[in-house]
Amino acid sequence: MATGNIHEVNPKIILVGNPNVGKSVLFNALTGAYTTVSNYPGTSVEVSSGHCELGGRRYQVLDTPGMYALLPITEEERVARALLLEERARVVVHVVDGRNLERMLPMTLQLIEAGLPVVLVVNILDEAERLGMDIDIALLGEKLGIPVVGAATAHKRGLKEIRGILADYVEADRPVFAYASDLERDIMRVAATLGGDYILDRRALALLLLQKDEEVLEIVRKAEGSRAGVVEEAVKEVIFDRRVDLHLSISLERRRVCQGVLAGVIRQQAGMRTPFAERLSTWTMNPWTGFPLLLLVLYFGIYQFVGNFGAGILVDFLERGLFEGQLNPWAIQLGHQYLPWSWLEELLVGEYGIFTLAVRYAVAIILPIVGTFFLAFSVIEDTGYFPRLAMLVDRLFKYIGLNGRAVIPMVLGFGCDTMATMVTRTLETVRERIIATVLLSLAIPCSAQLGVILGLLSGVPGALAVWSLCITLIFLVIGFLAARVVPGERPMFYMEIPPLRLPQLRNVLVKTLTRMQWYFLEIFPLFVFASVLLWAGKMSGALEWLVSVMRPAMLGLGLPPETATVFVLGFFRRDFGAAGLYDMQTGGLLNGLQLTVAAVTLTLFVPCVAQFLMMKKERGWPMALAIFGFVTGVAFGFGWFLNRVLLVSGVLS
Amino acid sequence: MKCGFCAREIPDLPPKGQERCGACPGGCRKVHCPHCGYANPLIPGWFRRNPRREGDPNQE
Numbered sequence: 136m137a138t139g140n141i142h143e144v145n146p147k148i149i150l151v152g153n154p155n156v157g158k159s160v161l162f163n164a165l166t167g168a169y170t171t172v173s174n175y176p177g178t179s180v181e182v183s184s185g186h187c188e189l190g191g192r193r194y195q196v197l198d199t200p201g202m203y204a205l206l207p208i209t210e211e212e213r214v215a216r217a218l219l220l221e222e223r224a225r226v227v228v229h230v231v232d233g234r235n236l237e238r239m240l241p242m243t244l245q246l247i248e249a250g251l252p253v254v255l256v257v258n259i260l261d262e263a264e265r266l267g268m269d270i271d272i273a274l275l276g277e278k279l280g281i282p283v284v285g286a287a288t289a290h291k292r293g294l295k296e297i298r299g300i301l302a303d304y305v306e307a308d309r310p311v312f313a314y315a316s317d318l319e320r321d322i323m324r325v326a327a328t329l330g331g332d333y334i335l336d337r338r339a340l341a342l343l344l345l346q347k348d349e350e351v352l353e354i355v356r357k358a359e360g361s362r363a364g365v366v367e368e369a370v371k372e373v374i375f376d377r378r379v380d381l382h383l384s385i386s387l388e389r390r391r392v393c394q395g396v397l398a399g400v401i402r403q404q405a406g407m408r409t410p411f412a413e414r415l416s417t418w419t420m421n422p423w424t425g426f427p428l429l430l431l432v433l434y435f436g437i438y439q440f441v442g443n444f445g446a447g448i449l450v451d452f453l454e455r456g457l458f459e460g461q462l463n464p465w466a467i468q469l470g471h472q473y474l475p476w477s478w479l480e481e482l483l484v485g486e487y488g489i490f491t492l493a494v495r496y497a498v499a500i501i502l503p504i505v506g507t508f509f510l511a512f513s514v515i516e517d518t519g520y521f522p523r524l525a526m527l528v529d530r531l532f533k534y535i536g537l538n539g540r541a542v543i544p545m546v547l548g549f550g551c552d553t554m555a556t557m558v559t560r561t562l563e564t565v566r567e568r569i570i571a572t573v574l575l576s577l578a579i580p581c582s583a584q585l586g587v588i589l590g591l592l593s594g595v596p597g598a599l600a601v602w603s604l605c606i607t608l609i610f611l612v613i614g615f616l617a618a619r620v621v622p623g624e625r626p627m628f629y630m631e632i633p634p635l636r637l638p639q640l641r642n643v644l645v646k647t648l649t650r651m652q653w654y655f656l657e658i659f660p661l662f663v664f665a666s667v668l669l670w671a672g673k674m675s676g677a678l679e680w681l682v683s684v685m686r687p688a689m690l691g692l693g694l695p696p697e698t699a700t701v702f703v704l705g706f707f708r709r710d711f712g713a714a715g716l717y718d719m720q721t722g723g724l725l726n727g728l729q730l731t732v733a734a735v736t737l738t739l740f741v742p743c744v745a746q747f748l749m750m751k752k753e754r755g756w757p758m759a760l761a762i763f764g765f766v767t768g769v770a771f772g773f774g775w776f777l778n779r780v781l782l783v784s785g786v787l788s
Numbered sequence: 789m790k791c792g793f794c795a796r797e798i799p800d801l802p803p804k805g806q807e808r809c810g811a812c813p814g815g816c817r818k819v820h821c822p823h824c825g826y827a828n829p830l831i832p833g834w835f836r837r838n839p840r841r842e843g844d845p846n847q848e
Contacts, residue, residue: 547826560825
């Protein structure tokens with residue numbers, strides 16, 4: 136291979152399509168060994184170029200980076216789209232995966248409506264047939280109004296037909312796929328203002344402008360000159376009029392058209408059942424089967440594996456066996472023997488010592504719990520379950536002012552609330568972002584805290600059920616009320632569902648280890664810092680003062696005054712506080728009822744310092760302080776209420 | 789690599805200039821998916837391998 140220029144004079148064939156659909160295999164089959172690779176000007180994205188002879192004519196063939204839609208998001212997609220916009224292709228070959236035709240056809244539709252000379256290659260047909268799919272290629276071609284070839288390029292199937300179609304390609308009238316009349320009216324309103332000379336069709340340009348495509352806007356500005364203002368005004372008006380549902384309407388309309396095109400095209404062969412993965416996929420999104428499946432995932436993935444195995448067996452072994460049994464007594468004795476100053480001894484191996492508290496918490500309590508949590512999380516993630524969970528809870532989330540998209544920050548919140556608070560910016564409206572931030576601060580425990588609390592409460596009969604009920608209740612009630620109090624728009628949710636797959640061992644291990652490394656590097660310095668601060672508080676008497684200040688609140692919750700230290704720790708990191716609770720419980724300072732009240736209050740308690748700072752960054756000081764005050768009030772108020780209810784009812788007493 | 793949420797191909801490294809939250813001591817170790825916003829762990833160099841060798845035979 137060599138580097139070369141992609142801007143040649145030979146007629147061009149441009150290959151486009153999603154990643155991993157076999158574009159490069161087709162490119163190699165068409166061009167042979169003599170290809171060049173060059174960076175697209177101004178980017179690090181590589182574009183392969185080669186030549187082929189078809190019907191006695193020489194063509195330049197360009198293999199573009201993977202793209203999912205004509206509206207680019209990544210740099211690779213930008214380059215692929217730029218090639219389509221600049222190169223005036225004789226033929227654009229859209230390669231799709233026959234197994235996922237429904238997901239990929241919307242881009243074919245976009246290419247056709249852009250007025251490009253499209254040939255569709257339905258690739259990986261052998262795999263599709265093996266799954267029992269019978270794709271009527273001729274009917275698909277008829278419905279789309281473009282040449283369509285079925286192929287399995289990795290096995291050289293269909294290559295002859297592709298070459299034949301490319302050699303004989305004659306541009307014909309392209310079909311128009313109409314969207315809903317109101318959307319069509321808005322598209323035409325913008326398209327009618329376009330008067331310049333463009334490679335793409337005006338209707339496609341209008342759609343891209345309505346989706347706020349900055350690059351297309353620049354092209355339009357150049358082409359329209361002084362008339363650009365008229366176009367921009369029309370675009371602004373439509374975007375404002377349809378601000379709630381424009382993107383969704385376009386996606387849903389494309390999906391509707393694609394379903395119409397595919398009707399009768401794909402048939403499942405008689406005698407061959409729908410693959411199990413597809414049936415399971417449907418079950419996970421159906422409320423009747425989806426919620427029981429979710430409970431199974433939570434029970435085995437979180438409760439049994441993280442709670443019982445991670446927080447139970449592993450922590451027992453490391454904390455009680457290794458640290459309390461061996462390392463701590465040895466370190467304390469060593470410190471007592473060799474450290475001449477009591478303050479230094481206290482700092483290193485005292486009650487809040489760096490070794491006896493920070494290292495023990497980080498290594499013996501938190502690490503095994505987050506390790507098992509991240510392992511379970513990575514397995515679930517690698518199966519493709521999370522987008523299905525988003526679809527499942529979409530309806531439920533609507534009652535609390537959110538939609539399925541909010542599953543992303545909520546799921547991430549179980550890993551780290553700080554990161555999840557930042558991800559709330561991906562939600563469409565300010566209203567959703569505020570509600571999601573409140574719920575993350577209040578009722579989504581991070582992985583380490585969740586693991587420690589599950590491990591703690593599973594030892595007290597009924598405690599875990601009370602805790603789960605309280606957290607779910609608070610999540611739903613506060614969400615329900617917030618949805619009615621916080622003003623703003625209510626967007627709808629739509630997302631493409633990727634195929635369900637078996638988790639790959641390598642993926643799972645790499646992601647788990649990467650997350651554990653990240654987590655450990657993040658928490659360890661914080662634990663040491665908190666330990667030093669507590670030591671300084673103890674030595675100066677400030678900690679005693681703080682405990683005395685918080686004493687009435689602790690007594691109100693029915694907890695021993697020393698629990699105040701746990702809440703101070705919890706403000707550094709919730710998991711640090713949860714580990715403190717673990718210490719108190721193993722030291723016999725809390726009974727079952729007190730443990731449950733403390734666990735519920737700590738879970739609902741104000742977020743850690745890092746999350747608070749993130750709230751301030753994302754929502755601003757006034758909103759962050761308001762959420763802080765609200766969450767503290769709810770946490771202690773509900774803790775007090777729960778203590779009363781449990782005392783009066785005799786539950787857990 | 790593939791996004792853990794939407795399963796779309798995303799760059800192994802965060803794009804230059806991508807905004808960090810700044811919450812993690814020692815720097816950001818996540819790649820936010822440009823399509824859905826999901827925070828994927830940034831795979832350290834020694835765990836990465838040539839993507840051409842993986843996947844099914846039909847893949848590029």
